[in-house]
Amino acid sequence: MSVWRNLSEETVYENPWFRVNLADVELPDGRHLDHYVIRQRPVALATAVNERAEALLIWRHRFITDTWGWEMAAGVVEDGEDIADAAAREMEEETGWRPGPLRHLMTVEPSNGLSDVRHHLYWADKATHIGEPEDDFESARREWVPLKQVPDMIARGEIPAANMAAGLLLLHHLVK
Structure with a gap:
């Protein structure tokens, strides 16, 4: 062995x-x-999927790779914070939408040859708009994106982050 x-x-x-x-x-x-x-620290991510099979995503720039892409709301889990609560908090802060009950989608290790970080992805089948996002600096815009477009968006490089691509492909498969 x-x-x-x-x-x-x-x-x-x-x-x-x-x-x-x-x-x-x-x-x-x-x-x-x-x-x-x-x-x-662990990272919590969340999105909501509406009745039209569209996922709530943010369009943001990542300065480290100098790329733009669609992502779920995400952030670190604070000390003592429940992971699902952190995912809901991040979604609300970054999108202005409060998710309904969250369901665990998947947990991934995006760089397990270098880091021990785990990304915990969640989704809800409803969300309530509560106003402008508190952290509006995190993204240029927030939109409901049809899940049926996800495979082509990944192929075009519009969803460059592997954790986001994996989660959205799984949602594309689960939500018809």
Whole structure:
């Protein structure tokens, strides 16, 4: 069996959102490898799907990759916060829509060769508009996007984030 063993870790950088550790990893053949590991808080994501099979998404720019794309509302889970509550809070703050009861869609590890972060995706089959988004700086616009268009949008690069693409493809499959 080919198992890499993490023998120890030392923190080399830390801030409120993540910690960078240097791990001493033993490879299956006994050699050792220094490996950087990013330890992060969980991330909660949410969308709602209306009766027309449209998902509520935000159109935003990611400066790190200098790309625009459609995404679900998302953010870190605060200490002691329930993950589903965090997903609902993020959706409300970023879209101005309060989701109905959330259902867990999936949990993914978007970069498990480098980070331990888990992204927890949720969806609701209804939402109530409560006003302008508190965090309107997070996106250029918010729209109800037909799920039937998701595969083509992914192919055109309009949904570049892998976690978003996976969740929206699953919703496309589930909601007919």
